[in-house]
Amino acid sequence: MATRSSNWATKSAWLLTKDLKSEFRTRYAINAILMFALTTLTVASFSLGVFSLNARIISSLFWLVIFFSSMSGLAQVFVKEEESRTVSILKLVATPTTVFLGKLLFNLVLLLLLEIVIVPLFIIWMNLSILNLWLFLFVLLLGSLGLVASTTIIAAIISRAHVKGALFAVLSFPILLPLLITAIDGTRLSIEGEAFSAGWSDLRLLISYVVVMFVASILLFDFVWSE
Amino acid sequence: MLSLEVRDLGKWFGRRKVFDRINFSLEEKSSLVVTGKNGSGKTTLLKILCGLVRPSKGDVLISVDGKTLTRYESKNLLGVVMPDLELYGELTALENLMFLSRIRGMDPDKDVLEEKIGWVGLVGREDDLVFSFSSGMKQRLKYAFALVLEPKILFLDEPTTNLDEEGISLVDQIASLQKQRGILILATNEKADLKYGNQIIQLGD
Numbered sequence: 001m002a003t004r005s006s007n008w009a010t011k012s013a014w015l016l017t018k019d020l021k022s023e024f025r026t027r028y029a030i031n032a033i034l035m036f037a038l039t040t041l042t043v044a045s046f047s048l049g050v051f052s053l054n055a056r057i058i059s060s061l062f063w064l065v066i067f068f069s070s071m072s073g074l075a076q077v078f079v080k081e082e083e084s085r086t087v088s089i090l091k092l093v094a095t096p097t098t099v100f101l102g103k104l105l106f107n108l109v110l111l112l113l114l115e116i117v118i119v120p121l122f123i124i125w126m127n128l129s130i131l132n133l134w135l136f137l138f139v140l141l142l143g144s145l146g147l148v149a150s151t152t153i154i155a156a157i158i159s160r161a162h163v164k165g166a167l168f169a170v171l172s173f174p175i176l177l178p179l180l181i182t183a184i185d186g187t188r189l190s191i192e193g194e195a196f197s198a199g200w201s202d203l204r205l206l207i208s209y210v211v212v213m214f215v216a217s218i219l220l221f222d223f224v225w226s227e
Numbered sequence: 228m229l230s231l232e233v234r235d236l237g238k239w240f241g242r243r244k245v246f247d248r249i250n251f252s253l254e255e256k257s258s259l260v261v262t263g264k265n266g267s268g269k270t271t272l273l274k275i276l277c278g279l280v281r282p283s284k285g286d287v288l289i290s291v292d293g294k295t296l297t298r299y300e301s302k303n304l305l306g307v308v309m310p311d312l313e314l315y316g317e318l319t320a321l322e323n324l325m326f327l328s329r330i331r332g333m334d335p336d337k338d339v340l341e342e343k344i345g346w347v348g349l350v351g352r353e354d355d356l357v358f359s360f361s362s363g364m365k366q367r368l369k370y371a372f373a374l375v376l377e378p379k380i381l382f383l384d385e386p387t388t389n390l391d392e393e394g395i396s397l398v399d400q401i402a403s404l405q406k407q408r409g410i411l412i413l414a415t416n417e418k419a420d421l422k423y424g425n426q427i428i429q430l431g432d
Contacts, residue, residue: 011332014326014330015330017326018315018318018326021317021318022315022317022318025317026317084315084316085311086313086314088309088311089312089313089314089327091278091279092277092278092279092302092305092307093302093327093330093331094331095302098330226281
């Protein structure tokens with residue numbers, strides 16, 4: 001068999017392809033994510049429908065729906081490998097960087113799929129008008145990248161633990177808090193129609209968060225994966 | 228020239244010692260059988276040797292022509308069959324081998340992989356999901372995975388588990404072939420399997 005000069009990016013793409021094929025066949029995460037999202041959104045929409053909410057509450061609600069829905073699926077990315085006992089074979093054939101990037105890409109695809117469904121529904125059901133759409137989209141994209149970078153490394157850490165649920169909450173709360181506060185504030189500014197320059201400080205914070213989490217995760221993952 | 232050297236290897240789980248002061252070296256066309264009671268650390272030793280578990284102390288050095296390889300450089304030299312090593316149930320036999328070859332950086336040839344799957348006795352089952360395989364068929368597929376790259380070092384843990392007579396003679400054939408082309412390391416409780424080893428290590432004494 002010929003050796004191919006494939007780099008970590010190509011190998012990560014193969015891992016992503018395998019995970020997508022596997023997810024398509026088992027519906028391990030996507031059903032949980034979508035059902036959770038629709039339930040949360042429906043409850044919020046019916047209970048708050050008659051009230052006129054200000055931008056701060058709407059944007060908090062928006063990120064709460066995304067956060068809780070995504071947590072039900074994104075945290076499973078390594079747990080699934082542990083439960084099906086395929087983690088050893090993956091360790092045997094792949095480098096830690098390949099595995100981390102492949103799993104991160106898979107979580108990103110899952111989250112983007114969730115957002116494609118949930119964001120239009122949220123806007124319609126909450127009768128929301130976003131006055132600065134570009135700022136909203138940038139905050140959403142950077143917030144999603146931050147969410148994915150953090151949850152992927154947390155998922156790797158908790159996959160080896162016996163009390164996965166409790167540990168996930170304990171670890172994710174302090175790590176995700178700055179991300180969620182900044183994303184909520186950026187979303188509020190976009191709903192209120194503030195200029196791009198007004199949201200720039202939030203965007204800078206989100207970019208920094210994504211870079212720091214991504215680099216720290218890559219450095220930490222080798223230790224988490226190999227122990 | 229390939230060699231595997233183990234220096235002063237020890238493993239503890241918390242305060243419990245599994246084994247300590249393991250030393251041996253193997254060169255091409257040689258073999259080692261690790262034996263001992265249940266819980267004596269046979270599987271742990273094999274996992275350390277193939278890089279799945281880190282030792283508490285000591286070193287495992289794999290060298291080619293005098294150059295010691297890193298853990299990741301040696302990945303493609305190894306073939307492993309172990310009860311703990313499960314293939315992906317939601318993929319077909321062929322998809323499993325394709326994926327595992329690609330992520331190792333190889334360019335898999337479908338015909339070669341199908342031939343390998345046929346060779347381990349799974350002719351016509353290439354496109355079946357591994358979920359639907361019996362435990363013996365899964366064990367045979369693990370051999371196909373381990374042999375895809377014609378490994379320089381082959382690790383077999385309880386090699387005949389779940390296999391029928393035909394499967395056991397296949398293992399016999401694989402072990403003989405491996406002893407001619409590289410290094411064979413085997414962990415077993417079966418007295419009959421001791422014949423495979425040029426060296427024997429008894430753990431748990």
